[in-house]
Amino acid sequence: xxxxxxQPQAQDLAWVLEPLLELPGVQHAVIATGDGLLExxxxxxxxxxxxRVAAMTATLHASARAFTTAFTDDESPRLQQTVVESEQGFxxxxxxxxxxxxxxxxxxxxQLGNIAYQMQVQVAALARAMSAxxxxxxxxxxx
Amino acid sequence: MDSVPSPEPATAPAAEPRPGQVRYLPAxxxxxxxxxxxxxxxxxxTTLIRTLSEIPTLHTEEVMTRSSVGHDDLKGLPExxxxxxxxxxxxxxxxxxxxxxxxxxxxQERFFPxxxxxxxGALGAxxxxxxxxxxxxxxxxxxxxxxxxxYAVAVNRFPGAPAHSDDTLRKHLDLAPQTPLVQCDARNxxxxxxxxxxxxxxxxxxxxxxx
Ligand SMILES: Nc1nc2c(ncn2[C@@H]2O[C@H](COP(=O)(O)OP(=O)(O)O)[C@@H](O)[C@H]2O)c(=O)[nH]1
Ligand SMILES: [Mg+2]
Numbered sequence: 001x002x003x004x005x006x007q008p009q010a011q012d013l014a015w016v017l018e019p020l021l022e023l024p025g026v027q028h029a030v031i032a033t034g035d036g037l038l039e040x041x042x043x044x045x046x047x048x049x050x051x052r053v054a055a056m057t058a059t060l061h062a063s064a065r066a067f068t069t070a071f072t073d074d075e076s077p078r079l080q081q082t083v084v085e086s087e088q089g090f091x092x093x094x095x096x097x098x099x100x101x102x103x104x105x106x107x108x109x110x111q112l113g114n115i116a117y118q119m120q121v122q123v124a125a126l127a128r129a130m131s132a133x134x135x136x137x138x139x140x141x142x143x
Numbered sequence: 144m145d146s147v148p149s150p151e152p153a154t155a156p157a158a159e160p161r162p163g164q165v166r167y168l169p170a171x172x173x174x175x176x177x178x179x180x181x182x183x184x185x186x187x188x189t190t191l192i193r194t195l196s197e198i199p200t201l202h203t204e205e206v207m208t209r210s211s212v213g214h215d216d217l218k219g220l221p222e223x224x225x226x227x228x229x230x231x232x233x234x235x236x237x238x239x240x241x242x243x244x245x246x247x248x249x250x251q252e253r254f255f256p257x258x259x260x261x262x263x264g265a266l267g268a269x270x271x272x273x274x275x276x277x278x279x280x281x282x283x284x285x286x287x288x289x290x291x292x293x294y295a296v297a298v299n300r301f302p303g304a305p306a307h308s309d310d311t312l313r314k315h316l317d318l319a320p321q322t323p324l325v326q327c328d329a330r331n332x333x334x335x336x337x338x339x340x341x342x343x344x345x346x347x348x349x350x351x352x353x354x
Contacts, residue, residue: 034205035226036253037214055253058228062203066229070201099206132208134224138217 013040016102016126020118025110027089032057033132034099057103060084061093081116094119097127099134173240178342179262180231181287182271183279184250185220187299187329189231191271192247194335196233203229215251219275219301228254230261235339243339250283258286267346268294269338271329274304277315284316293349295323295342321345 017029021042030050031039036058041050064082069075084091089108092115096102102123106115180188193200204225207215217223231247248254248261262268268287272280280296287294298312307315309324318324323341327334 033208033210034228035207035211035215036205036228036251037208037210039210051253052256055228056256058205059203059249059254059257060229062205063229066201066203066232099208132210135207135209135211135217137221 013126016040016122016129017042020104020115020122023106023110023115023118025089025107026104026115027107028053028105030054030057030103031096031126032101032103034058034061034101039100039132053103057093057101060091060103061095061101064093081119083112083116090115092116092119094123096123099132100126102126171240173236173242175242175244176267176343176346177244177246177265178339178346179265179268179292180245180247180271181258181262181268181283182250183273183276183283184215184226185217185223186250186271186273186280188247188250188271189227191269191297191299191327191329191335191338192231192233192245194330194332195235195245195339197236198234201230201232203227203231214253219273219304226251229257235336237336237340237343241343243343245339252282255286259290262287262290262292265292266350267342268292269297269342270294271297271299272312272316273299273301274307274312275301277312280316293342293346295325295338295345297329297338298324298326299329300326 013031016031017040020026020029028042028045030041030045030053032054033039036055038051038054045053060082061079065077065079068077068079079095082093087108090106090110090112092104092106094102102119104115104119180192182188189202189204205228207224207226215226227247227249229249233245235243235245237243246261246265248258270280270284270287296316296318309326313324323345325338325341327338329335
């Protein structure tokens with residue numbers, strides 16, 4: 001049913017993250033699958049940190065969706081973005097095509113609007129390039 | 144109905160608020176209890192909450208992607224296509240006006256940082272287990288014990304999974320004598336209610352001692 005494509009490697013996604021990391025105040029960026037696994041991350045995060053961010057990106061995005069559902073009764077609202085503001089800065093998650101999200105962390109004194117806009121530009125490009133394919137039933141024991 | 148004198152203080156809101164009036168929790172004689180439904184990946188936590196809830200459940204199910212191969216083991220779970228990434232939520236009222244709020248956790252270790260937050264304020268935990276991978280439930284039992292939560296174990300029976308007596312299961316799971324163990328099919332409502340009643344009774348007997 002679904003066509004098999006090679007899984008994009010982390011470095012293949014650098015072109016998505018680089019323009020974001022050039023923006024003033026942006027510290028980290030991660031691409032995560034909907035089920036919380038790491039697809040790509042910026043160099044400032046080591047692997048363990050990036051994997052934790054990927055898991056919590058999925059959690060935050062799904063929670064934000066369920067939160068909207070709880071208020072509206074809409075079972076599958078389409079989220080534009082989820083923003084978490086703290087003394088540490090802004091954590092922003094934007095859905096990026098099927099089963100994928102883009103997360104960015106930025107310093108507290110940054111232009112949130114500008115970053116959010118650039119994220120939308122990048123996810124539009126990312127969505128054209130890839131999405132995380134749904135897992136097919138395990139082949140073990142089948143002809 | 145509304146002619147029955149209310150034992151509640153005068154400040155309790157009317158049962159049927161006027162439009163525009165702020166509604167608080169209904170003032171009733173109900174006992175509210177938050178419980179968490181936990182256990183490793185694929186043991187049937189989400190299924191159990193769906194089976195039991197009397198209100199539309201809230202879920203944070205996400206499609207399992209190809210990246211999860213090698214992380215999330217689907218052996219013996221041919222129909223599983225999605226996984227909980229944050230929380231499941233449902234509610235069940237049981238006889239005796241006991242209202243159980245059910246919070247389901249994700250099962251994979253990568254989501255464990257959430258665990259304490261989901262468990263905050265819970266009075267007890269249902270730890271689910273699958274006889275094909277009993278040991279997978281140990282890390283979760285450890286977290287529940289660290290949190291000091293009373294818990295019961297629900298062994299969810301899957302077709303083709305080895306069947307064991309309660310005694311054997313208790314031994315394998317190294318359960319304390321007072322910890323309830325119930326075998327169930329999480330898709331069956333009667334079974335599932337049984338697991339929660341066992342847990343709620345266990346929690347209620349524990350409460351006065353803890354005061
Ligand atoms: N045969 C059988 N299948 C079940 C039972 N409970 C759950 N399942 C299936 O097992 C899979 C895992 O269930 P799920 O509730 O998503 O597990 P969770 O990861 O613990 O939330 C799903 O495909 C369910 O349809 C059960 O009691 N018996
Ligand atoms: Mg689940």
